[in-house]
Amino acid sequence: xxxxxxxxxxxxxxxxxxxxxxxxxxxxxHRYATGIPIPGLQDxxxxxxxxxxxxxxxYMFVWMAKFGAAYGVRTGIHVGVDVFINMLGGRKRAAxxxxxxxxxxxxxxxxxxxxxxxxxxxxxxxQVSPDLEVPAWIPYxxxxxxxxLMCFRFLQVAWTFFRTGxxxxxxxxxxxGVEKVTIEDIIPVMVTPDLHPKEVLPKNKSGDKP
Amino acid sequence: MNATIIFVxxxxxxxxxxxxxxxxxxxxxxxxxxxxxxxxxxxxxKLFTGIEKFEIMAIPFFxxxxxxxxxxxxxxRMINFATSMVGHWRGGLGLGAVVACALFAAISxxxxxxxxxxxxxxxxxxxxxxxxxxxxAGVVASSGGLGILIPPSIVMVMYxxxxxxxxxxxxxxxxxxxxxxxxxxMGTTYYQAWKGDYPREPRRTWTERLKAFRESVWGLxxxxxxxxxxxxxxxxxxxxxxxxxxxAFFVAVFVYxxxxxxxxxxxxxxxxxxxxxxxxxxxxxxxxxxxLTNENIPQAIAEWMVTQGLGMIGFxxxxxxxxxxxxxxxxxxxxxxxxxxxxFPIAMKLGIDPVHFGxxxxxNMEIGMITPPVGLNLYVASGITKMGITELTxxxxxxxxxxxxxxxxxxxxxxxxxxxxxxxxxx
Numbered sequence: 001x002x003x004x005x006x007x008x009x010x011x012x013x014x015x016x017x018x019x020x021x022x023x024x025x026x027x028x029x030h031r032y033a034t035g036i037p038i039p040g041l042q043d044x045x046x047x048x049x050x051x052x053x054x055x056x057x058x059y060m061f062v063w064m065a066k067f068g069a070a071y072g073v074r075t076g077i078h079v080g081v082d083v084f085i086n087m088l089g090g091r092k093r094a095a096x097x098x099x100x101x102x103x104x105x106x107x108x109x110x111x112x113x114x115x116x117x118x119x120x121x122x123x124x125x126x127q128v129s130p131d132l133e134v135p136a137w138i139p140y141x142x143x144x145x146x147x148x149l150m151c152f153r154f155l156q157v158a159w160t161f162f163r164t165g166x167x168x169x170x171x172x173x174x175x176x177g178v179e180k181v182t183i184e185d186i187i188p189v190m191v192t193p194d195l196h197p198k199e200v201l202p203k204n205k206s207g208d209k210p
Numbered sequence: 211m212n213a214t215i216i217f218v219x220x221x222x223x224x225x226x227x228x229x230x231x232x233x234x235x236x237x238x239x240x241x242x243x244x245x246x247x248x249x250x251x252x253x254x255x256k257l258f259t260g261i262e263k264f265e266i267m268a269i270p271f272f273x274x275x276x277x278x279x280x281x282x283x284x285x286x287r288m289i290n291f292a293t294s295m296v297g298h299w300r301g302g303l304g305l306g307a308v309v310a311c312a313l314f315a316a317i318s319x320x321x322x323x324x325x326x327x328x329x330x331x332x333x334x335x336x337x338x339x340x341x342x343x344x345x346x347a348g349v350v351a352s353s354g355g356l357g358i359l360i361p362p363s364i365v366m367v368m369y370x371x372x373x374x375x376x377x378x379x380x381x382x383x384x385x386x387x388x389x390x391x392x393x394x395x396m397g398t399t400y401y402q403a404w405k406g407d408y409p410r411e412p413r414r415t416w417t418e419r420l421k422a423f424r425e426s427v428w429g430l431x432x433x434x435x436x437x438x439x440x441x442x443x444x445x446x447x448x449x450x451x452x453x454x455x456x457x458a459f460f461v462a463v464f465v466y467x468x469x470x471x472x473x474x475x476x477x478x479x480x481x482x483x484x485x486x487x488x489x490x491x492x493x494x495x496x497x498x499x500x501x502l503t504n505e506n507i508p509q510a511i512a513e514w515m516v517t518q519g520l521g522m523i524g525f526x527x528x529x530x531x532x533x534x535x536x537x538x539x540x541x542x543x544x545x546x547x548x549x550x551x552x553x554f555p556i557a558m559k560l561g562i563d564p565v566h567f568g569x570x571x572x573x574n575m576e577i578g579m580i581t582p583p584v585g586l587n588l589y590v591a592s593g594i595t596k597m598g599i600t601e602l603t604x605x606x607x608x609x610x611x612x613x614x615x616x617x618x619x620x621x622x623x624x625x626x627x628x629x630x631x632x633x634x635x636x637x
Binding site: 010013014015016017018020021022024025028032054057058061062064065066067068069071072075077078079080081082083084085086096097099100101103104106107110111114115117118139140142143170 | 223224225226227228229230231232233235236239250251253254255257258261262263264266267270271274444445448449452453455456474475478479481482483484485486487489490493539540541583584
């Protein structure tokens, strides 16, 4: 069950990220393509209205941000000023970490509740979004849904920390794929042994022998 | 009074180590709840509308573009090109590192990413070539800072968003200071290498240089897409960011073929993770600046500062010291989002140019990234070299000093930053 939720979360944010990029790309290409006078094609392109692209992109990114923030709790990317509590060490540090996580859960819970109320109220009006003209409550649904998920993630991380003392940690220095590049890929081009004192020594020796 | 309560609350919450975004949000929530009768429902709306700006969306796009390029072999080709040009001077690989960082900075908007991309390839090579580890780590960790000064820059977008400045003008304003700083860092590197008698590389022929250039040209072209696109008005900054993300994807997967299609999902998730974190801080910072404006705090501080007779020179010095101190314990995005709404009105009142002010703040952030205990570049470099943070800080010292000198120049000589955007008619 939790595995399904994890995967769903990952797929949602990946698709929103990729989708928004493609939409803006298409919108820009479309804008310039309509300026090229090719008979027939130009009229057909002009008939397509892409003015909603920006709005859709914003909504997709807001959704991505809300669900991504929940995913971020799981990966430990939300950083705080932890230098001082790290100095404390031991049980005191653990207490502060737990307090921080529960405060996170509390904040997101309040926001989820308020967002829910807000969406409920707006759903009873005729408000629509400016360009897409979808009912306004649909995009705003991101707040209660995302915040609830985030709240759940905070509780989940807090529980794991309470039980095992382990905290997810995001490694800024780690970038996928970089490790594949070996030093040998670049060394033979850049380093010619003759020019380095360390390498020169053995050469001199061998030169002395004969 | 209210200002004191707000800041004590904020710093109290931040010191417990909870995420900066959460401490911002909780400060706003509890202050509104206990101290005012502003309807608290307004907060929920702000959480959505706070990031409902198309300009902000440049951030996820630039992060995505950067991630595609760090995965691909763009960095390796840029290093090859850089060392082919400057490698024959004393400390060649060190000089090459500065140039490669500057080149990579022009296609990536983040400093830690620049350190990772250049450092993880070049540092092992430098150690193997007989350079002291300290020297290499110092060069790369400090030159990585160019990532946020040379456009595109995520930190600049943050500043532009929170002060309503022009992203295009800021980007252009970063070009000359970026080149000057790169030159100064190269000077320091050369001096260190000359003093320590470090090795140099063989001189390359122009044919070899041309070959290295041709190989790296696909990455370099991205500079043209972003800067050219924004300058000529073909794209808005956000569109330019989206185009560069698509371009970077194309280059990494189809041109250099360093990345398979199956890795795309991972890149998308990683980028979304990073962007969501930044967007979440932005939303909560928007809430916070809404609270500050609601309580008239920036204006009050501005009045107070002016009546104290603090002139432009004194104010800029104060800002530099404040930002450098904050840079020690916080990461750049949070610092900018918290301080910009307060400092910006004061700067305007003293007649400081918004773009100049933005570049100055960016340079401060750059320095903050190589000062302990919280310096992202140091962490990243420590991850690559397995050196301790203290040792790395010492290793960075010569370059840190150079950057401080440079900061003074940027602070008190505005034409350095605003001449180019003015000449190009962007401001």
